[in-house]
Amino acid sequence: MNFYTKQYWIKENYKYKNVHFRLEKIAKIINMKSKKSADLLDIGCGTATLSTIIREDLNYFGIDIAPHSKEPNIKELDIANSVIQFDERKFDVIVSSGLFEYLGDKHIEKMNEISNILEDRGIFIVSFSNMKHIKKPNYPSWNNSESISVFKSNLEKNFRVIDYFPAYHNTKYTEISNGFWKKLARKININIPVISKLWGIDFIFICTKKENSNVN
Secondary structure: OOOOOHHHHHHHHHOOOOOOHHHHHHHHHHHHHOOOOOEEEEEOOOOOHHHHOOOOOOEEEEEEOOOOOOOOOEEEOOOOOOOOOOOOOOEEEEEEOOOHHHOHHHHHHHHHHHHHOEEEEEEEEEEEOOOOOOOOOOOOOOOOOOOHHHHHHHHOOOEEEEEEEEEEEOOOOOOOOOHHHHHHHHHOOOOOOOHHHHHEEEEEEEEEEOOOOOOO
8 A cells, every 4th residue: 555755744744733623622631631741652743733732741752754843852754654663662642643544554553553652551542534424524645434433443452442532523524613612612522322423523532551441
């Protein structure tokens, strides 16, 4: 399977330099669940936007095929074609937002690699688009179109899924913009039977290693 090159991602990553709702929600989860001074790895970090909205005490690291920073805590890595790692470190928190849609038939392999660098009591937070949304999203660059239920089953080969829910609900597959609904979505983390399957946008999964199901 062919994957997009660094040249493609240099431009594509720049589209996500501003904070969008899914990332805002993931940051809120990180800030609530991470222990003090935790080491965090952002896989597919792009412009490292996440680093600007998480707690200051967290130690941020990022990897990406086309990083927009040359800071020592950010490294270039062809995630699809290389083993996921960062200087043989292990991490308390690992985040992967908007990545697995692009990993094709390597996504299970990558989940295993992530498990290998997650601390025993660490948490893994990952998002995946709802391919069964009523509007049937279909981005030409995506090469992994499995359903939310199949993605969850694949996660469970290496992780215990503590919770999962859409970042928000929308009858259209678009970024949430209405002020009232945005405020409401910030407060609600819930997977609603039938409704979330049809209208849920960008499911967020909170995971631990299989042998550790407690997250404070």
